[in-house]
Amino acid sequence: MAPPALLSRLRLAPLHHHLRRSISAATPPPDESPPSHPPSPAPPSNPKLFVAGLSWSADERSLMDAFSSFGTVTEDDAHARCSTKWLRGHGRSHSIQPHELFERMPVRDVVACSSAIYRNARSGSFDEAVGLFVGMMRARVCPNSFTLVGASLAAAGLGDSVLTECIHGWAVKSRLDSNPFVRTALLDSYAKCGCPIKALALFSEMRDPGIVTWNSMISGLVHNGLFEEALLVFKRSLRSFGPIHNVVTMISTAQACAGCGDVGLCGTAHAYTVKIGLDLDVSVTNSILGMYLSFASLETGKVIFRKIPVSNVVSWTMMMGSLLEKGHAGEVIHMFVKMRLNGIVPDRVAMVCLVQACALMGDKRRGKLVHNQIVIRGFSRELPAVNSLITMYSKCEDLSSARKLFVGTRDKSLVSWTAMVAGCVENGNALEGLHLFAKMRHEGLFVIDSVTLVTLLLACYVIAKFDLSVQLHGYSYKSGLYLHRPVLNTLMAVYGKCGYVALAQKVFDEMISRDTVSWNTMILSYGINGQGEEAITLFSEMEKSSEDQDSVTYLNTLLACSHSGLVDDGLVIFRRMINEKGINPHQEHIGCIVDMLARAGRLDEAAGVASLTDNKLGPNAWKALMGGGHLHNDIKFTKIAAQKVLTMESFDYGHVVLLSNSYASLGKYSAAESVRSCHTKQVAKKTLGLSSI
Structure with missing residues (x-):
């Protein structure tokens, strides 16, 4: 039979119609027991089997x-x-x-x-x-x-x-x-x-x-990945066997339902599992739970988890992993505590989830406690645990502990190297991360994947390393990694920061499929290079496309308007963000509007917008007004903004210097000296720069 004929033979009618009818017909009434297995044929009469x-x-x-x-x-x-x-x-x-x-x-x-x-x-x-x-x-x-x-x-x-x-x-x-x-x-x-x-x-x-x-x-x-075809084969098996299916059948069927992404279909499969009595098998319940967690809401997953009759450590780690994906690190720790109270011994997967939760929270104290438990339970030599610990210490700004773990690991994987490079980049040591990558390549250990490539491009972004980013761009074509969208998105960001907007535009035009991040990155590349009109044009094209705009899209567009002096356009876009999209402005949006008005010399309007903010929105608006006042030599607004900024916890020595310089530019040197002497003891001094030459 030809392959197309085989597939067409399976697609006899709509999937939901076939599957639900077959399950309903195959399910025995409550007072009847399912038919027994047909007797197996007698084996050949061999002396020994x-x-x-x-x-x-x-x-x-x-x-x-x-x-x-x-x-x-x-x-x-x-x-x-x-x-x-x-x-x-x-x-x-x-x-x-x-x-x-x-x-x-x-x-x-x-x-x-x-x-x-x-x-x-x-x-x-x-x-x-x-x-x-x-x-x-x-x-x-x-x-x-x-x-x-x-x-x-x-x-x-x-x-x-x-x-x-x-x-x-x-x-x-x-x-x-x-x-x-x-x-x-x-x-x-x-x-x-x-x-x-x-x-x-x-x-x-x-x-x-x-x-x-x-x-x-x-x-x-x-x-x-042929999920609908798998369910149609399952439907045919119902006609052949009736409700006589084993654990393996239902596990595969649950995976197929999850792949189809239909909540109603999942409910049908779940009900069938309960009716034939396989819901008491923990491996089946885990598959059912995974089916819901794969695409349904987290709340639905929580309800299913509470209702499953049997559970084991896999069930708990599945819930922890789902919470982790949604960014609920605190709930992961709470779930781990409940698991221990239920007498379930955590395995290596549970410990890795706990480490990742600590990394997400930046909680070094808890991370160390988990590290101790990993050592006690004998998981300290397993690479997934070590790699997670390296990432955790890096995100907690303890790069020395991450290095110690990395150096002490004998059989490092590509994930280990990538985690260490990413840790260096996140902690401001991008050059060290690139040297580490060069060492890995010199030793010929691994062929890098898309995650490693994105990490290296981020290092290039931090230090504006254009020549290396071009080489990595070439490698992405050679290795086929250019098909991964995050690689191209990061590459656009690097080119934009290095000032090569034309190259960023070329990457954007050649993308097979774009997401919101792709559009946002290209708009930002235009904005930081003073091409505000191009950014607005691209923003308009994005509105016409099927891609939704998020708060970052509007922030990048407002930034482009601010850098190019397109105040009126920026205000129109800001109003549309609130009125049409219903997006509540964050402190970054407010700060950008104030900066845009202040740069254009409209300090009264900028001060009016800044005065509408409270301490909860942060100091961004007042910092922008302070910078605008200094730019236009207006000590009045600079002083008003400085008084607001210097009473907040997030100000640094740079703001003190800015206010002092504003006084000095007007010849008020005694006032400038007074500002410096009053606030020097309150904040740490600005970190001095150092030339590498």
Whole structure:
């Protein structure tokens, strides 16, 4: 059957109609018990059965039963059984490579080879499993169905579709392709290798697929992002089996519902899970919870979490992770405390969530306490925990502790290097961060990803390193990372700060898809380079597009108007922000309006706007008025603004110097000296600059 025909065969009617009707029809009444499983066929009459299971399904017992007809071991295979036991005993030794084990085996037959291939594939040693399979073929040992299952499992782990096709070809050649277990293994391998059409082709050729095969098909479609197709396969399984589904089925179905992003569909799947009694399985409840948390509101997730009948540490960490994504760091800590009160022992994921919450809050004291617990619980050598601690100390402005952790980590990952570089950039040591990156590249440790590239571009932004940003721009094309929108957004910001607006505009024009950050960055690039009219034009284009404007969009546009003296345009845009968009102005917006009026010499209007603000909005407006008064040599407004600023907690020595210079410019040197002497002891002195030459 052709691939398009396969997909069209699944899309017989609207998804919601099929799924809900099938679930309703398949669900037994409350007073009836679901029908029992049909009796499995009797296995072949072999003297001895070799029993094994497949690792892609969590239903281990049913798989062990299903695969009990694999391979035969007769009385003549006593030596082979000894070889297999020898392999099993010595396979735990990491000092002996799999191919060395194979060479040392007393007897190398299909049973021993198949066992070695399967054990390596299941333990994650996919390359070794493939090597054993190739060696077996070269030695002309004819594989059986169990061999092909293990080899398919290894190919799936490697994501090698070509290898899967080779195994499939050998299965056809040896007439093992009709074996349902081999076909299920190949189906699963094709799906995990990114070939869902080939998996569907195999699936459609199977006359009476079992529940394991249905599960493999559903999970394979979910793996490839074909969520609606996965739900349609689930609907077909309802017609074949009725309400006889296991844990694996419902986990994959929950993932498919989450991918579709339909709350009503999720509710239907949730209700079906409750009706067939699988809501008491903790892995299913975790999948249901994850389904809601993936797209529903946080409040909905909280309600579902409170109502689930069973939970474990995974349930709690899922809630903590969701709270963390929404920026609710305080609730993460509260959730952790409740988890401990419920007697649940935190795992490494919970501890990492707690560290990230401390980083988000900038709470170094709590971060150190969590660090101590990580050491006590034995997680201090695990990279995710170490990387989170590096980030936490960096965000808490303790770069020395972050460096100590970084240096003490033996097997650093790319995330470790990126976290340390980002910490340097955030703490004003961008040049150190770039030197650290140069060291990483010199040692040839890793190929950088989009996150690392954005971090490096931020370092270039801080120190206006144009030449390096151009090199990184070239690398983004060479590596394909230019397709990542954050890379291009950061690149535009760097070019804009360095004064190369034309290059920033070129990056903006070449973007395949833009978001609000893209428009905001380009407007800001125009604004800080004095091209206010271009910024307003781009703002108008953004209004005509489908992209929504946020408070940052208006702030950047107002900044552009301020720098270019476009006062009237700025005031019109400010009124539209409040009246049409309903955006409440923050202290940055008010400060920008005051600065715009003050720069244009309209100090009376600027003072009127500043007087409307209170201490809660911060000192931005009065600082702007102070700067405008100094610019126009108007000591009256400078003094009024200075009196407001100097009574606030956030003023620094620069404001004292500005007021003193305003007096000095009018020849009032005694007043200037008096200002300096009165406020010098109240604030820390301005940090002196230092030339690198």
